Amino acid sequence: MPACDLFHVDCAVTLKRMYVFFVMEVGRRYVHVLGTAINPYARWITQQVRNLLIRLDDRANDFRFPVRDRAGQFTASFDSVLADVGIAVVKIRRSAPGRTAMRTVCRHRQTRAH
Numbered sequence: 001m002p003a004c005d006l007f008h009v010d011c012a013v014t015l016k017r018m019y020v021f022f023v024m025e026v027g028r029r030y031v032h033v034l035g036t037a038i039n040p041y042a043r044w045i046t047q048q049v050r051n052l053l054i055r056l057d058d059r060a061n062d063f064r065f066p067v068r069d070r071a072g073q074f075t076a077s078f079d080s081v082l083a084d085v086g087i088a089v090v091k092i093r094r095s096a097p098g099r100t101a102m103r104t105v106c107r108h109r110q111t112r113a114h
Helices: 042-062 076-084 096-113
Strands: 002-010 017-025 030-037
Touching (some): 017 042
Antiparallel strands (some): 002 017, 017 030
16 A cells, blocks of 8 residues: 655755655555655646656556545645546545654664764
């Protein structure tokens, strides 16, 4: 079961917040980093999912019930791109994958700093 979310990283050099959009294959513990943006608007998110489906090709069938939260970036167009290839999206209140990925990135960054 895949889960998609965004997490942010604050850049000390540019003083800007970067958002990272990713899809995590929970069963395989594999993360697809789909892109980074300063302003991840809905159309950009939808295009990144289209790109992922193109890259996955035949493996897209493994993405049967992706989980996402109800954030404003995930719109009806996002859901329809997935529905067009027979993938039903499951909406949840809050997304744990984003918080988990953020903790992992912070731990990795702290480890590299020492």
